[in-house]
Amino acid sequence: MTKKDTAAADAPEAAAGEPLLKVTGLVKHFPINKGLLRRQVAAVKAVDGIDFDVRRGETLGVVGESGCGKSTMGRLITRLLEPTGGTVEFEGRDITHLGVAGMRPLRRDVQMIFQDPYGSLNPRHTVGTIVSAPFRLQGVEPEGGLKAEVQRLLSLVGLNPEHYNRYPHEFSGGQRQRIGIARALALKPKLVVADEPVSALDVSIQAQVVNLLDDLQEELGLTYVIIAHDLSVIRHVSDRIAVMYLGKIVELTDRTSLYESPMHPYTKALLSAVPVPDPRRRGAKSGRILLKGDVPSPISPPSGCRFHTRCWKATQICTVKEPPLASPVAGHQVACHHPENAPDQAPGDPALPGAADALAAVTP
């Protein structure tokens, strides 16, 4: 397969046109109410000011640990949630605050695939009903009739079209995820946002679904935003990748740059934490970084750079000034004062006492 090559070939053309989706300063705070009068005393800053574009035909991977805001971000750009601030533009049109009615035509173009292939399908509906629901909701009569179209979709995602009348429980986990994909693709969307599409599946099934998503993208010219915590899956499926930490994008670049020469210390730590399926590399894990402690609470994230409490490179400036998402190297965005594999943005700044202790272990 040559997905990467096609993506590269398409790149100039895509760059020329406007992005399919443009996100600017996106914010989502969930209020916390407390006290006698239930006043808002704080907020979970799930997504706290992020900017990115999604280009036509590409796969943007979004990766991060639990609580980094990646799922909230997915729900914001599909407008399942209302943003607290910032804008979301789809094909140049501001959809940030569209109401239910305003979003309805857009629901054809933007679809979502969920993690849980069990919870997201109504157990009382047949597969036919589930997959044809988008047509009924949008009042669209597909060419050749509803049933034929649903059967076409089922075979498109590798299911037996004869199983039109079966119920979700009669299918395995992988097949159920295929049903979810068929439903998402029913109206020929332009953008598909998949939130952990394979993480509930077994390894062998996971690979089937990953390949299916690949094939469908090529066949139907889809644009994907794939949200996942599994860095191996993200590496395999994405053209570009955004790394999120505590509601912020800390790094955004193409996959080769990200995995070969990560700039943000967090990305570096994240990558080196993934167990490599190669027993020969066990003894020689060069530059292995083991972070201490846990991710801080998104209710009161650290000042300045949010990663400074766990960063071994942190200096004084990191505690007070939030690093902007900049491009020290063309095409490679990173929000860090002291990036790896790039010139230091704040040289000579005094190191933060105890920063070196942020690491439990570094194998040189």
Next chain:
Amino acid sequence: MLVYLIRRLFNVAATLLVVSVVTFGIFFAVPKITGSDPALMYAGRETNETALAGIRVKMGFDKPISEQYLTFVKGIFVGRDYDGGTETTHCEAPCFGYSFKTEAPVWETMVDRMPVTLSLALGAAVIWVLAGVATGVVSALKRRTAVDRTVMVGALAGVSLPIFFTGMVAPAIFVYSLGWLDVSNYKPLTEDPGAWLNSLILPWITLAFLFAATYARITRATMLEVLGEDYIRTARAKGLKEGVVIRKHALRSTLTPIVTMFGLDLGGLLGGAVLTETTFNFQGLGTAAVAAIGQGDLPVIMGVTLLAALFVVMANLIVDLLYAVIDPRVRLT
């Protein structure tokens, strides 16, 4: 925690306020709209216009509804005066007015009847919780055995049979066939504890049977669910004896929903165990309420309704507090 308690007590007050307004509205305002006259209900049929006019003034029926309501509320907290023209009757707080029929102060009637309802409800509650939880646990542990099936059939019967039926069958068995007990009316505990117990055993059994059945079913289902939890497996993996696993780990979790149910059931029962009281001919709050409704005795209806509402909301509050004690994950904020 304190903030939570204050807010909840505020809610309790608000709920009672709404209940009182609605009840007052229904029982005092509706007759006015439909043309029937509370004064007439007070006086009875054989009366004349002059007497009615006197009653209206004395009871305040001539005033606007809102003012009547305020006087009523004031009566509960500080007492009120009834201006009978020639003489003024003072009604001490808490004043719920006087019964239309017996002229007895409503508050005293309620205080008088409360021990009956309390004895009935609390006694039955103790029995049904112990019996229900115990059978439920045994049934869960002996799942799919003859014991389990027998217990569950019994429980199904308990849930399905109406209380007036068990109320008739129980005496037939225990009194007339076996001769273990005899039927008697309620005797106050303070006068003769033996007679009190004797008068209550049958009603307790009847009432407890109904509830114990429900509790057994819920306990069994919850227990089975809890036994499948990961932390039970962990407890066993630690090498704990099965008895310890059941008592310390499984039972405690099982009790959480039981506590909730218990609070609500008890609150409801205290508000008036109408059927049981009627079945056994006890003069409790429930029978008082039924009689009052039949006779259009508005002040009694008002009083009993408010008292019942108080029981229910307080039971709810206590359940919520208890919940936080049992389950440390529940934070009361």
Next chain:
Amino acid sequence: MTENPTAGSGGSAATTAGPAFVPEQAGPRSGAFLSVRDLKVHFPTDDGLVKSVDGLSFELERGKTLGIVGESGSGKSVTSLAIMGLHRTGNARSRPHISGEVVLDGEDLVKADADHVRTLRGRKMAMVFQDPLSAMHPYYTVGKQIVEAYLTHHDTDKKAARKRAVEMLDRVGIPEPHRRVDAYPHEFSGGMRQRAMIAMALVNNPELLIADEPTTALDVTVQAQILDLIRDLQREFGSAVIMITHDLGVVAEMADDILVMYGGRCVERGTAEKVFYEPRHPYTWGLLGSMPRIDREQTERLIPVKGSPPSLINIPSGCAFNPRCPYADVPEGGITRTRRPELTEDGSGHWSACHMAQEERTRIWTEEIAPKL
């Protein structure tokens, strides 16, 4: 069982009268510390007999780690519960039929008295579960749960047990253990909870530790911390570890030996090196081909195993993998569909169960599979 050096004067041997265990003495019947032979765990259900584990054998030495890999329903978790004797607890009606041998330190746990096995649980063998939030009782403090584990097997007072709990929490890297000992599980983060779970499992210095997907519910940076911790503790205590996981990265990092399970049976077993570099079973090839790589850029598609895992009620006849195997027709006479392949050893401790000739499999792996990975 080694005497716990930190338990204080009160902490001595188990409370029950099981046979005494002499430290470091190998079992009389086998050299291996843990030896599982022809283990079968069958659950009777209304739909039929679920053969979760159907003839599993392996050995494990002290100080070594065995990684058991398989997909959901392959029987890997059931195996661990069977070793622990946990299938013999609870309601009698839902217990499975267990046969075969689980010989731990010379003693067959399948035949042993259930109450005796209970006294070994948590003391000689302990377990760490996947989701530490659901695996700890929500109503009791972490300290209390660790104390309970200690007191069950030690005749000592609560104070000594609490001291031991604080010590263990400190050992597994929980900051401020004196304070945290009184916290409830929900007040811990996921990683801290799993550390506490490990502290609870290790409080009695078990000689066998079974970790069932210990990091699956955790974030990757936390996973790295936990794996590191398990490795350290194993080195320190010299326990044998069984690591059950679906993640090939985790086994590659942790395991000395790897056992690949499919449909309740072992299809391949050998050193980590052998299983990753010279896998002998088509299912292992499938797993390796299904796995997206973190360590290199793939431009090729993944090579998944077709179809879905088998129903354990109706395991395919012959080789359980035959309906999904691309090479099912290579051996002649349809033997893959009629006869169950034996698990055979090649002389170097590498076992596999496949009807294809070993030379043929080596050829397929080196010529057809490996170049595409």
